[in-house]
Every structure is written in structure tokens, then in C-alpha cells.
Amino acid sequence: MKILLVNPEFPDTYWSFRHALPFEGKRCAFPPLGLLTVSSLLPKSWDRRLVDLNVERLKTSDLDWADMVFATAMLVQKESLRDVVRLAKARGKKVVLGGPYVTSTVEELPDADHIFRGEAEQTLPQFVDDLARGETKHIYQAAERPALATTPIADFGLANLKRYSAMSVQYSRGCPFSCEFCDIIEIYGRVPRTKSNQQMIAEFDALKALGWRGTVFIVDDNFIGNKKNVRLLLPELARWQKENGYPFELLTESSINLADDEPLLANMRDAGFHRVFLGIETPVEESLHEAQKSQNRGNLLEQVQTIQRYGIEVMAGFIVGFDNDPEDIFERQIDFIRRSAIPLAMVGLLNALPDTQLWKRLDREGRLFGEASGNNTVCTFNFKTRMDPALLIRGYQTIMRTIYGPREYYQRVLDSLRRTTQSHSHTKPGYTVVGGLTALTKILVRLGVIDRERKEFWRFFVTALIRHRAQFADSLRLAAVGYHFRKLSDAYGNSAP
Ligand code: B12
Numbered sequence: 224m225k226i227l228l229v230n231p232e233f234p235d236t237y238w239s240f241r242h243a244l245p246f247e248g249k250r251c252a253f254p255p256l257g258l259l260t261v262s263s264l265l266p267k268s269w270d271r272r273l274v275d276l277n278v279e280r281l282k283t284s285d286l287d288w289a290d291m292v293f294a295t296a297m298l299v300q301k302e303s304l305r306d307v308v309r310l311a312k313a314r315g316k317k318v319v320l321g322g323p324y325v326t327s328t329v330e331e332l333p334d335a336d337h338i339f340r341g342e343a344e345q346t347l348p349q350f351v352d353d354l355a356r357g358e359t360k361h362i363y364q365a366a367e368r369p370a371l372a373t374t375p376i377a378d379f380g381l382a383n384l385k386r387y388s389a390m391s392v393q394y395s396r397g398c399p400f401s402c403e404f405c406d407i408i409e410i411y412g413r414v415p416r417t418k419s420n421q422q423m424i425a426e427f428d429a430l431k432a433l434g435w436r437g438t439v440f441i442v443d444d445n446f447i448g449n450k451k452n453v454r455l456l457l458p459e460l461a462r463w464q465k466e467n468g469y470p471f472e473l474l475t476e477s478s479i480n481l482a483d484d485e486p487l488l489a490n491m492r493d494a495g496f497h498r499v500f501l502g503i504e505t506p507v508e509e510s511l512h513e514a515q516k517s518q519n520r521g522n523l524l525e526q527v528q529t530i531q532r533y534g535i536e537v538m539a540g541f542i543v544g545f546d547n548d549p550e551d552i553f554e555r556q557i558d559f560i561r562r563s564a565i566p567l568a569m570v571g572l573l574n575a576l577p578d579t580q581l582w583k584r585l586d587r588e589g590r591l592f593g594e595a596s597g598n599n600t601v602c603t604f605n606f607k608t609r610m611d612p613a614l615l616i617r618g619y620q621t622i623m624r625t626i627y628g629p630r631e632y633y634q635r636v637l638d639s640l641r642r643t644t645q646s647h648s649h650t651k652p653g654y655t656v657v658g659g660l661t662a663l664t665k666i667l668v669r670l671g672v673i674d675r676e677r678k679e680f681w682r683f684f685v686t687a688l689i690r691h692r693a694q695f696a697d698s699l700r701l702a703a704v705g706y707h708f709r710k711l712s713d714a715y716g717n718s719a720p
């Protein structure tokens with residue numbers, strides 16, 4: 224059996240990092256871990272190829288080679304997914320779909336032969352058996368959420384690692400909290416399931432054996448969802464990193480109550496965590512209450528600072544469009560982002576994802592328009608907002624233009640570098656003199672010569688060089704990412720509501 228695994232294309236969103244990737248000679252930020260895991264769940268004797276449309280084209284020869292086409296998708300990839308299904312069907316191929324979009328959408332799905340809803344650890348082996356008996360079903364619905372002990376090591380070798388700027392591994396699925404807008408808890412559950420320490424070490428070994436050096440994203444919904452297990456894992460990861468010369472810089476997602484556990488933060492620093500993405504959402508108490516985000520009720524600014532003190536850069540998600548947002552929400556978000564020194568602030572407009580508590584409430588209230596695009600940074604809503612939508616969109620655009628204005632952004636980066644000076648005890652993994660010099664030259668040419676904001680860049684460059692020499696590589700990374708955000712803010716931030 225020949226299986227073609229296809230990851231549809233992402234639109235040009237903040238998360239795509241598309242305008243920053245060329246500086247480091249990469250095509251895409253992360254590989255499609257879901258498909259790499261699916262590949263590992265298939266019989267060893269089957270042939271497989273991966274085509275990630277974010278790094279390469281889908282060739283007719285690939286489709287002709289395959290017996291079946293397996294595709295995944297998030298909501299935001301649905302248009303590209305439809306194209307993939309159409310092309311595969313036109314070549315007479317059987318199409319199998321799975322992933323979060325397929326699992327949670329309320330829209331009609333593309334015309335596929337087999338649909339996998341939920342996690343595939345149990346349903347995929349069942350499908351393989353059914354296929355052998357000639358008795359396959361159209362829909363495979365996971366009866367329960369599988370223990371992650373059954374998740375094999377992802378087939379990392381299937382991806383062309385050189386094309387990606389980071390690798391992904393997963394430690395846990397699910398989150399114990401109950402945020403109203405969140406679909407994680409609907410798709411992956413409220414009881415976080417974790418892998419064993421041995422599984423994690425084996426995945427790290429596998430990536431290292433493939434030659435990977437650099438950033439590894441632990442793609443958990445909430446890395447500290449199961450704190451008891453995380454406390455046991457971290458010393459093992461720290462030991463592995465030390466024994467292997469710190470080949471990986473770790474990045475993950477967490478709830479902000481991470482700041483309440485300083486021993487855990489110290490363990491994360493020792494294990495090589497350099498960045499963490501937090502769901503801060505809003506500094507407005509009433510909106511947090513509405514979103515059922517009880518874990519965010521402490522002093523958010525102090526909590527961010529606590530995490531930064533451990534040498535961990537804080538990235539965070541922010542949302543505008545809650546029913547309780549006051550009129551000055553936009554200034555308050557800007558002020559918070561400025562004072563928290565969070566360079567990468569992902570600000571989005573509230574949208575209701577299918578099956579969430581928010582979706583159900585808005586439906587009850589008769590305010591729902593239909594399924595969202597999945598890209599919360601384009602200026603659309605899928606429900607009737609309390610605030611005038613034109614006002615909301617204008618305010619949102621003001622936030623984006625302000626926080627990614629070069630002076631404001633570079634200042635946040637410098638503030639963040641100052642707060643995260645506690646050094647990690649190793650040099651940057653994956654760094655080569657040639658790679659470093661090439662990236663530096665591209666950045667200097669693009670941001671220091673061609674870009675109209677070059678004066679601000681040089682001011683930043685010189686300050687970073689003088690005051691933050693030890694973190695100079697990070698300064699350049701952040702300058703490149705800031706350019707990506709500014710490009711998108713220019714595009715979205717000026718489009719008409
Ligand atoms: C890592 C991650 C990212 C990464 C990279 C994603 C990538 N390259 O694949 C980045 C940071 C780029 C990202 C971005 C976004 N993401 Co994201 N992301 C995740 C995260 C945290 C982990 C994904 C992952 O690797 N999981 C591990 C694998 C093993 O799990 P899995 O994909 O579910 O696969 C299993 C099953 O679903 C199934 N399966 C999957 N595919 C297939 C295919 C077939 C054929 C079969 C049979 C089975 C199958 O088998 C697997 C094993 O059980 C998930 C949350 C989550 N827990 O999954 C959110 C998640 C997928 N992201 C989400 C969203 C909304 C986004 C953004 C739109 C956010 C934004 N507002 O901008 C952007 C859009 C992307 C873009 N570039 O523009 C949503 C999707 C919601 C939806 N219903 O579609 C999720 C669920 C989280 C959330 N609620 O916010 N994301």
C-alpha cells in the first residue's frame with residue numbers, strides 16, 4: 224500500500240511566520256506532527272511520502288504514485304484541504320481525512336472515502352484491519368481518548384527537517400481548565416494525559432539521531448496541565464540535555480499559573496526552556512470572568528515578570544471582542560503588552576469555534592452567524608458582538624499597528640532581553656558560523672538597508688549589541704519576527720472593516 228500524507232497550506236497568518244522564515248533560509252515554522260504520528264501508526268510494510276504544501280507543491284506524480292491520500296487540517300486550512308481532496312479524487316484516489324477541523328466542524332466535509340474523528344491511536348489500527356477484511360467504514364469515530372502510552376514516536380524522518388525552523392514533539396493532550404472559548408477541552412478533554420518520561424526521552428533521542436539541533440516546540444495545549452507528571456519529567460529532560468550538550472532549545476504553551484511555582488520554573492530553565500506561550504487574553508477582570516478564565520485572576524504583570532526572571536521569554540495570546548470589554552479595551556491591551564515586555568503578542572478577535580461553550584451560549588442567545596474562518600487575526604466575526612463591530616475592528620487594527628510599530632516593538636524586545644538575562648548554561652544549539660553570518664547579512668540588508676524603518680533598526684541593533692551581547696542571536700531572531708508581524712499588520716491593519 225502506498226500512502227501520500229498531505230498537509231494543506233496555511234494562509235499568511237501571524238502564526239505562519241512567513242515573512243521571517245527566509246532570513247534563516249526556512250520554508251515553514253513547524254512540521255505537521257499529526258501526520259507524522261499517523262504515519263507511525265500505519266503498518267511498517269506500507270510505503271509513505273509526506274507532502275507539506277507549506278514547503279512544497281503537490282505534484283501529479285505524487286498523486287499518481289499513491290493508492291490512498293491521507294490529509295489533515297485545522298479549520299484555517301479548510302480551503303486548501305478542499306483543493307487537495309478535489310485533486311486526489313480527480314486522479315481516482317481514495318481519500319482519508321482526520322485532524323482537528325474534521326473532528327469539530329459543523330460544515331459539510333469534502334467528499335472523502337474515510338473520515339477520522341478524534342484521535343487516531345485506536346481507530347487507525349482498526350481501519351487497517353477492516354481494510355484487510357474488505358469491510359471499511361466511512362466514519363471512524365474515536366470511542367474514547369486514548370492513553371498517550373499508545374502513541375508511537377512520530378515518523379520525524381519522513382519530513383525534510385531542513386525546511387523547518389523548529390521541530391515539534393508532544394508530551395500531553397488536554398487541559399484541566401474550562402475557558403469558554405476553548406475547543407481544546409472539547410477535542411482533547413479536560414483530563415490531561417501525558418506520555419511517560421521514557422517516551423519523551425526516546426523522542427528526543429530520535430530527533431537528535433536525525434541530526435536535529437535547535438528549537439523544539441513541545442506542542443502541548445497546556446504543558447503544566449498535569450503538574451505532578453511534569454515535575455517528574457523535567458529533571459529527566461535536564462539530565463538528557465546536559466548529557467547531550469544541550470542540542471535543543473525548548474518552547475511550549477502553558478497557563479499563567481506557571482508563575483506560581485518557582486521550583487517548577489527553575490526546573491524548566493534547567494531543562495532548556497527558552498520560551499513559553501501563555502494565554503493571557505485580556506487585562507480586564509470582567510472579560511476574564513466572562514471567559515471563565517479563573518486561572519488568570521492574579522497580578523498578570525507580576526506573573527509575566529516572574530517567568531521572565533527565569534530567563535524564559537514570554538509570548539502570549541490576547542483577545543478583544545468579549546461582551547464585557549469596555550470602550551478603552553484597546554488602550555488597555557496596548558498598555559499591558561507594553562508593560563509586560565512581551566515581544567510576540569498574538570492579538571486576535573474573539574471567534575466562536577464549533578462545539579465550544581461559547582458557541583453553545585451564542586447559539587442560545589441567537590447571536591451565532593456560522594462557522595469561523597479559523598484565522599482569528601483577519602477582521603471578521605462569526606457572531607453578533609456587543610460592541611459595534613466597526614469600532615472593534617478599528618480598535619483591533621490600532622492595537623496591531625501600535626504594538627508592531629518599529630519603535631514600540633524594538634523597545635519591547637529590549638525590555639524583554641533585559642528581563643530574561645538570567646543565562647542558560649550553554650551556547651545556542653544548531654548555530655553554525657556560516658548559517659549565522661548568512662542570516663545576519665540577510666537581516667542587515669533587509670532591515671538595515673532596504674526597509675523604510677531602518678533608522679529604528681540600527682538604534683535597536685547597536686543597543687542590543689552593547690547591552691545584550693550574550694543574547695545577540697535572540698535579538699536578531701526577534702528583529703526578524705517583528706518584521707513578519709509588521710508586514711501582516713500593514714496588510715490586515717489597514718484593510719477596511
Ligand atoms: C502545534 C500547533 C500549532 C503550530 C503548528 C501546527 C502544524 N504545523 O501542524 C502553529 C503554532 C503554527 C499553530 C498555529 C495555529 N493553530 Co494550532 N495547534 C497546535 C497544537 C498545539 C498542536 C498540534 C499538534 O501537533 N498536535 C499533535 C498531534 C499528534 O495531534 P493531532 O494533530 O490532533 O493528530 C492526531 C489526531 O487529530 C489524528 N489526525 C490528525 N490528522 C490526521 C489525518 C488523518 C488522515 C488521520 C486518519 C488522523 C489524523 O491523529 C493524530 C493522532 O491521534 C494544536 C492543539 C493540539 N492539541 O493538537 C493547536 C490547534 C491545532 N491549532 C489551532 C489553531 C486555531 C491555530 C491557529 C489558527 C491559531 C491562530 N489563531 O492563528 C494557527 C493557524 C496556523 C497558521 N500557520 O496560520 C486549533 C485548531 C482548531 C480547529 N478546530 O481547527 C488547535 C486545535 C488549538 C486551539 N484550539 O487553539 N498551531
Ligand code: SF4
Pocket residue numbers: 398399400401402405406407408444445478502
Ligand atoms: S487554559 Fe488554554 S488550553 Fe486550557 S482551557 Fe483555557 S484556553 Fe483552553
